[in-house]
Amino acid sequence: MRIKIINPNTTWSMTEKIGACARAVAQAGTEIVAVSPAMGPVSIESHYDEALAVPGLLQEIAAGERDGIDGYVIACFGDPGLKAARELAHGPVVGIAEAAMHLASMIGSRFSVVTTLGRTIGQAWHLAEIYGMERFCANVRACELPVLELEEPGSRARERIVDECRRALEEDGTDCIVLGCAGMTDLCEHIEGVLGVPVIDGVAAGTKLVESLVALKLRTSKRGELAKPLPKPVIGALESFTLSR
Amino acid sequence: MRIKIINPNTTWSMTEKIGACARAVAQAGTEIVAVSPAMGPVSIESHYDEALAVPGLLQEIAAGERDGIDGYVIACFGDPGLKAARELAHGPVVGIAEAAMHLASMIGSRFSVVTTLGRTIGQAWHLAEIYGMERFCANVRACELPVLELEEPGSRARERIVDECRRALEEDGTDCIVLGCAGMTDLCEHIEGVLGVPVIDGVAAGTKLVESLVALKLRTSKRGELAKPLPKPVIGALESFTLSR
Amino acid sequence: MRIKIINPNTTWSMTEKIGACARAVAQAGTEIVAVSPAMGPVSIESHYDEALAVPGLLQEIAAGERDGIDGYVIACFGDPGLKAARELAHGPVVGIAEAAMHLASMIGSRFSVVTTLGRTIGQAWHLAEIYGMERFCANVRACELPVLELEEPGSRARERIVDECRRALEEDGTDCIVLGCAGMTDLCEHIEGVLGVPVIDGVAAGTKLVESLVALKLRTSKRGELAKPLPKPVIGALESFTLSR
Amino acid sequence: MRIKIINPNTTWSMTEKIGACARAVAQAGTEIVAVSPAMGPVSIESHYDEALAVPGLLQEIAAGERDGIDGYVIACFGDPGLKAARELAHGPVVGIAEAAMHLASMIGSRFSVVTTLGRTIGQAWHLAEIYGMERFCANVRACELPVLELEEPGSRARERIVDECRRALEEDGTDCIVLGCAGMTDLCEHIEGVLGVPVIDGVAAGTKLVESLVALKLRTSKRGELAKPLPKPVIGALESFTLSR
Amino acid sequence: MRIKIINPNTTWSMTEKIGACARAVAQAGTEIVAVSPAMGPVSIESHYDEALAVPGLLQEIAAGERDGIDGYVIACFGDPGLKAARELAHGPVVGIAEAAMHLASMIGSRFSVVTTLGRTIGQAWHLAEIYGMERFCANVRACELPVLELEEPGSRARERIVDECRRALEEDGTDCIVLGCAGMTDLCEHIEGVLGVPVIDGVAAGTKLVESLVALKLRTSKRGELAKPLPKPVIGALESFTLSR
Amino acid sequence: MRIKIINPNTTWSMTEKIGACARAVAQAGTEIVAVSPAMGPVSIESHYDEALAVPGLLQEIAAGERDGIDGYVIACFGDPGLKAARELAHGPVVGIAEAAMHLASMIGSRFSVVTTLGRTIGQAWHLAEIYGMERFCANVRACELPVLELEEPGSRARERIVDECRRALEEDGTDCIVLGCAGMTDLCEHIEGVLGVPVIDGVAAGTKLVESLVALKLRTSKRGELAKPLPKPVIGALESFTLSR
Known part of the structure; x- marks a missing residue:
């Protein structure tokens, strides 16, 4: 196919x-x-x-x-x-938000979304709602990273994302993480290795x-x-x- | 202004x-x-x-x-x-959907939306939901009229819209009508005259x-x-x- | 009229x-x-x-x-x-709660209500719910000011209200403020000037x-x-x- | 006590x-x-x-x-x-609405309310909502009986109420009935005898x-x-x- | 009976x-x-x-x-x-969760549940939802006490439960407490005495x-x-x- | 795997x-x-x-x-x-209910569930709710077929199921069908062929x-x-x- x-x-x-x-x-x-x-x-x-x-x-x-x-x-x-x-x-x-949220609902009890800029938090919540996934979404968190900074080789984007994911686990009572940007698709395995909970990439x-x-x-x-x-x-x-x- | x-x-x-x-x-x-x-x-x-x-x-x-x-x-x-x-x-x-639904919620207990094609019913419900007006919306009804037929002088559009509004009152338990298309903006007064309930045009x-x-x-x-x-x-x-x- | x-x-x-x-x-x-x-x-x-x-x-x-x-x-x-x-x-x-909440939903993504006594918080949430505005209401906050203190010339009411509004912006993730008492109707412009976000007075x-x-x-x-x-x-x-x- | x-x-x-x-x-x-x-x-x-x-x-x-x-x-x-x-x-x-709805939720899966005038239907739904009982309430039905007609000896009130209860069972998919008026308090046993499902009187x-x-x-x-x-x-x-x- | x-x-x-x-x-x-x-x-x-x-x-x-x-x-x-x-x-x-939550909704505006292990919090919320009591439930809190520790004579279970109830009142904006384990059934009166709010035991x-x-x-x-x-x-x-x- | x-x-x-x-x-x-x-x-x-x-x-x-x-x-x-x-x-x-409902939500706007006995309708709605799929579920319909009748070679089960699916499309305003029993797993293709809408089998x-x-x-x-x-x-x-x- x-x-x-x-x-x-x-x-x-x-x-x-x-x-x-x-x-x-x-x-x-x-x-x-x-x-x-x-x-x-x-x-x-x-x-x-x-x-x-x-x-x-x-x-x-x-x-x-x-x-x-x-x-x-x-x-x-x-x-x-x-x-x-x-x-x-x-x-x-x-x-990809739809896909990630649906799968997250099948392997944990609640997830946190970790995304880029704070101004997109509303849209992530909106999607969680229209897909019926709001009840599984404990929080949507922004790293205040512009999307294209994820493409810059030497940026500290990865560290900031891992930090925000860690805070999500500590503060939100969640048991898995949904990555909130297609540009994070290559970070999934790394974060899962560091944090020990399922990390879901929408791509x-x-x-x-x-x-x-x-x-x-x-x-x-x-x-x-x-x-x-x-x-x-x-x-x-x-x-x-x-x-x- | x-x-x-x-x-x-x-x-x-x-x-x-x-x-x-x-x-x-x-x-x-x-x-x-x-x-x-x-x-x-x-x-x-x-x-x-x-x-x-x-x-x-x-x-x-x-x-x-x-x-x-x-x-x-x-x-x-x-x-x-x-x-x-x-x-x-x-x-x-x-x-205009936002405006009409909000005002409808202030003058009645529940409204019905009467719109054009059945395939747009989902969008009207979606808007009712995101505006918080779903709780006032008893039904969304379609006349199966293409939008542009509202512009044709000799069409039977007006009759069909009035008929659907009448059915809304009889079957939905509503007390006002929201017209679901900007092209219906000139029909408001006529329908209100015929049916005796508030009819709200979004324009x-x-x-x-x-x-x-x-x-x-x-x-x-x-x-x-x-x-x-x-x-x-x-x-x-x-x-x-x-x-x- | x-x-x-x-x-x-x-x-x-x-x-x-x-x-x-x-x-x-x-x-x-x-x-x-x-x-x-x-x-x-x-x-x-x-x-x-x-x-x-x-x-x-x-x-x-x-x-x-x-x-x-x-x-x-x-x-x-x-x-x-x-x-x-x-x-x-x-x-x-x-x-006036109805009016303020509806208009707030049209100019921002979420609002906080700032009201007088804590014991009235439940009623403000109740109204937000029955008007369908709960989804736009991030928080209801009380200044613990009796209503009639707003009428006393030398009171520190205005300062306390501004302070609570500021906390709302910082802690609630909201982008506009709804004033939760008719007695605050004259403070609207002042608070908007200080905080730089829309402030809505129900009157x-x-x-x-x-x-x-x-x-x-x-x-x-x-x-x-x-x-x-x-x-x-x-x-x-x-x-x-x-x-x- | x-x-x-x-x-x-x-x-x-x-x-x-x-x-x-x-x-x-x-x-x-x-x-x-x-x-x-x-x-x-x-x-x-x-x-x-x-x-x-x-x-x-x-x-x-x-x-x-x-x-x-x-x-x-x-x-x-x-x-x-x-x-x-x-x-x-x-x-x-x-x-009594609160009491009847709560108990109904413990003995069946969904109830219908049978009340007096149609104009009170909205209030019954409102109460179901604020008590959290909306999810158990399949329908609120009116007999279009004025309250005081329940007090008139020769009235056909009882028959009309039983008829509406029967329709509730047939059309609403419910398994118990809540009587929607204190004036019906003496009809409970009769209706339960006729219909064979629990009938709850709020008094x-x-x-x-x-x-x-x-x-x-x-x-x-x-x-x-x-x-x-x-x-x-x-x-x-x-x-x-x-x-x- | x-x-x-x-x-x-x-x-x-x-x-x-x-x-x-x-x-x-x-x-x-x-x-x-x-x-x-x-x-x-x-x-x-x-x-x-x-x-x-x-x-x-x-x-x-x-x-x-x-x-x-x-x-x-x-x-x-x-x-x-x-x-x-x-x-x-x-x-x-x-x-007993059903019973406690329903009664709590009749004597206060919102309750907190205080339960044993954190892993049971999800089930308590689930029950609150299916009983329609979610709207009255401000929080579910765990003391991280295994159930059977409640049976051990010299354990510090009672103190930890009282502490968690106190935090519930301070942080959750609630006005009554629901005890989240049948094993706490004998603590009700004690906690009510200490905290001065209704404490509801499901048994x-x-x-x-x-x-x-x-x-x-x-x-x-x-x-x-x-x-x-x-x-x-x-x-x-x-x-x-x-x-x- | x-x-x-x-x-x-x-x-x-x-x-x-x-x-x-x-x-x-x-x-x-x-x-x-x-x-x-x-x-x-x-x-x-x-x-x-x-x-x-x-x-x-x-x-x-x-x-x-x-x-x-x-x-x-x-x-x-x-x-x-x-x-x-x-x-x-x-x-x-x-x-399988979880799987079927989630996939249905991705290929249509609303689905109907067609299941066996009427007494299981409540459970299907319950699952739709806890999975967040209630908003996509237009109706749950029963054929009043015992599960094991699906296993009997000469039974009219298939006809009754197709009939109920057809009614679902006509009356519920849905655009896909979810089969509500693992025993229907072999009927999927047949019904899709007859009705021309997606039919989802949970297995x-x-x-x-x-x-x-x-x-x-x-x-x-x-x-x-x-x-x-x-x-x-x-x-x-x-x-x-x-x-x-």
Whole structure:
């Protein structure tokens, strides 16, 4: 099967890291296609960034449909454009926050999310709520790290993330950690080694969930809310998004 | 004061109707600027349509900020891009679903939403939930009318909407009606006359709420989640959305 | 239009302050009538006080109906007698806790309420819940100030309130403040100046919301729970409350 | 022990029926004092009626405190004035809706409430919510019977109530019935005989709960929200409610 | 009437203490039968312990049915096997966590649970949720005391429990305490004396609630979920649990 | 990897069907071990049956731990003993209701559960709640089929299940179906073919989820609630369940 991992920001170094992490957990026979969109912001740290990332993401879904992709992972912890992507795709689409939170609920009693900037805490709580995972989420904690600092070789990002995870265990009464940014995908094993509790990375989690859904032949339901969008004119700079009948 | 009403779809006949309804309720001294974006779909009936409407909407907010606009109404019942718009704006931004539901909760015990296509029911419930209005919302009902049919002179849209409102009163145990589409803004008085219960149109409701917030000098809080987005490169077809520092 | 602001306690110095704040935000053409009832406690700091304030409040609503009042504000943060008042009134009735919380939810992501005595915290949470605003309310904090101390010229009330508001921002992760007592209505601008976040006073908020509802011709629904009370004998000291058919 | 059952309306025929039902379930050694207040409406079918019943009810609590009453039952299904009564009383105070719903949750999986007028349905749901019993309440159904019709000898009230209970079992998926009016207290056994499921009357339930609390020496906590009200002047027709220090 | 108190663990010293506490609050004419099962763990501190305690508990219910028992109390704060027990019993069955939490909600505004080991905190919250009592539960606190240490004469258990209760009052904003273990049943009066707030022991609470239900002739509804289990073979070591038709 | 599928009832024909379905979706390299316990009821249709199935299930977990099993699926839609099993196991344990509901939430907007007997509806709702999936669950419907009738060759079970699924789509506004019994595991493809919406079988879903968790090296957190049970004596017929230190 072919799974497309879409990093909705346009920083390809992050996309490559994400692709590598997905390939590391994919089963034999799964081809991982990791991409960033051709348009959009270099990182996603606000509702504004998210809104601008979604059209490029949808282009990648549309391209994937033409290419026979079996399922998709949206690799940004805000899960931008998830429902719109599901409308476009015939196969399953899973967000990494969604994937990580669901799996966390199956191996522990409560988790803490450790994320980048404090201004994204609200969105993480919002996702926990709409996925039904709020009851498992003890806390969402920010390291006040800009996303792109995770890409800088000599940064102290890793230490700060480990410290915040440790505080989560001590103060939140949780028994597992969800990493709140696709850019942390390579830190999972390290943190688990240091802290001795399960640490869940959404990129890996999303890859396995989409693999599972494809193996089970479970596709997005086309009855109701997630049916293919009605064809209609789109004008201006986004004219190319007009769907043909 | 100057209030900008943004119809996020690109059908200007609807924009004009919306502008007229806003002007009819605005107080003396309020200037209503009603616009549609330069890019985006002609109507919004799916998550895909919504995602494509948001960039154009944000352009209009950014333009409004340059023009000294005091507050904004997002005139589509899905309230697309509301949080991103709030990040950009210094003044208040209100969605019409948000406005209508809040006011409905103050004049009755429970309301029913009557909207266009069944596939948008999920979004209306979602908004009711995130605004805290789910507890007042007895039902969301669809007439299975495409949005643009509301613009066609000889259509039977009005009759079907009145019929669905009547069923809402009979079957849902509600005591007021919320109209679930900006295109219904001119039907409010007619339906209220026929049914004898309050009927709330979000365009009018949003206009008065933004007027109220501006009069009270209440602006979007810039502490935390809704602070101005961080400046960063946006690439490709959306490059013009790059915010300067 | 004529809007009646009812301070349900019987301390007229507070009533005058409340009236002045309402007039300061009312639009040209709105007449503000500010009153206290002829019976009831001098301040409202318990469920007992609230229960005793309601009959006098309802007398003022009944008088307002005879006088052609268009809408009412109940100016005590416990919103006493709100539903009973709505049954009596043909126009809209809004409580100041209700008004402040609703508007707060439109300009920030979460608010803290800062109120007087700790024993009223439960009631503030109760109101947040029944209005659907619990999800926006991060905390309710008390300054342990008796209501009437707000009326004393040389008191340190203002400082203590500002201090508590500052703690709210630091500890609660909120981005706006709701003042939890009608007697704080004149402190709004000062606190906003000191802290730099929106501070919402319910008296002003309620005045604008009732103005908006009246302008929109939205009246209390008389279908169902809020219909006019059935006429029936009331005996004893409250005999004058008997409604005529 | 002495338990005072307060019927908050001023119809003494109902008070006597309520007293008889309480006595029928009280244990040996419990003295039941059943009263109606000296002021207030003859029946309670609206928020207005409730508000006017509460001062008289509180007078009876205050009198009970002077008389050494050990605990109180508020015998109207709207549980009017419950928190204010708890502030005044040193012993326990239980409402009949509260009592009936709690016991129902212990003997079945879900209950339906069968009440009098449709306009009171909202209040029954409100109580279910604030007591935490909403999750056990499948439905609240009205017979559209005025309360006082239950007192008329030849009325068809009993038949209509049984019919509505039967529909509840058939349509709501419930396994027990809560009677939604103190005036139905004498119908419990009859309905249980006809329908073969537990039928819970709040007057009996409340009596046993207060007996239990008194036997356990559990009194209303005087730490925090339910502490004795602060002494302060009450003016006008309610001046006699002024509490002495 | 005859009430059977089942201590689901197999430590008879605790069973005797529980029986004594039940007898101390039972009314004249109530016979208390206190037992432990013939199989199961010596204390219940995990989901595993709970699962192994339930068959023995159900044996005691089955025996009670043969002996004409009128109602049952399950005297372990995890309320193990409650629904299964209700299926077997014709009379009422109440758990001690259930009983304590319900009564606490009637005499205060919010309670804290003080329990034994931290690993049982999740179960206490779970019970609060399924009984609808989560809204009254401010916190669940553990003393990190193994259950059986409560049985050891010279242990410092009592001091640690009192300390934790004191912290609950200071830090949780609660006004009553629920003791979270049947083994604490004899500490109630002492703690109440020290702290001056109501302290609720589930064994006493459950005894009075079952007495009340029996007096009211309220039995477990046999319509639906709690009907008698269908007869069917049970094999292996539990073969004796096969129900006859 | 080795995954053990435990059918908690003792009907081996069902166990074999379950094993076959799991093997059909397992990836190359996954060994499926399908078993029934040595003790317990032949089918699980009540809380009583569930309680009696759990000890045998836990024996199988304990045996699996000795045998080096990597993860477990509990193949009964009531997910009996899930938390106790997680305490015993070092690897992941997933219930089939849990698995099916989580996956359903990722491919549709709302699902209906179609199950066997009406008396189990409450348990399905309970699980939806504790997994956070209540918000996706539109309805739980029973066919009033005893579990073992699914094993009888000539029964009309399949037709009745398809009919109930069809009604679910028509009446519940759902877009996918969750099959509410492990015994329906072989009907999935047939119903999906007839109805054209995704149909989710928990056995297959659980198998893929456990495979995913094992591949991700995500094991049950041993910090807190799900830590290994404390060793202690278990007496009587269950003595063999005593854990060694």
